[in-house]
Amino acid sequence: MAGVNFPFVIGNWKMNLTPYESETVAKKIVAGLPPEGLPIEIGICPSYPAMERVQRVIAKTSITLGSQNMFWKEDGSYTGEVSVRMLKDMGCHYVIIGHSERRIHLRETDYEVNKKIRLALQYGLVPILCVGEKFEERQDGKRDVVIMEEVANALKGVDKFSQLIIAYEPVWVIGRGEAIEPNEACSAIGLIRYTLKDIYPQKTIDDKIKLLYGGSIDDKNITDFVDNEEINGVLVGGSSLKPEVYIGMINNLAKHVS
């Protein structure tokens, strides 16, 4: 894995590729990366059934495995769920928690998000907490209150961690094909930092928390976002499924930061 201060690019493949297709895409991404190390931290979150195959492909590279979700109990009779111990065993390093698609389609609540974050940290996984407002909330002038509440609720009782990642993802921009203006992302991320100041000392925020933007990022706009000091990286959906675009994003960012 790359250094903690390197910009972070993590792809969320959602429910899109079969294990075979995932392996093929992972191989193309690995083949497209330069052999020398990059000043970037890179991750991929495949579906559960594809994890093992993807992990085998990326094992000797600088790409790290993440999960799109986990359950909030350690073990037990929870049919269809996947536990944190299973993810650790698969070689996962990150876990996305509270993605808006889960909040919307699976009615995931802040309470569950908080339990998942606490359990992930207990087992040494790095949570990637997703927060962001829906279009109607934005129209009603509630962007700031939604972001602040989602952050504060998710982090209740979360006090010990070596790394935590928070992604600001305006829900209405996900999959839209057009990102928001970078300065708008900076203002939302600034608000997250402000909220965090009520919870953690400044040093913890500076040294241990990464703040990402997510929503219609591609190889053309990535540097406009990561260029800003406020933004430590990006969470990528659709563009991470296209190997040439994902590689393009990483290479453009590498040129930019080195």
Ligand code: PEP
């Ligand atoms: C996402 O779903 O987290 C996301 C950022 O998707 P996209 O890049 O496709 O907007």
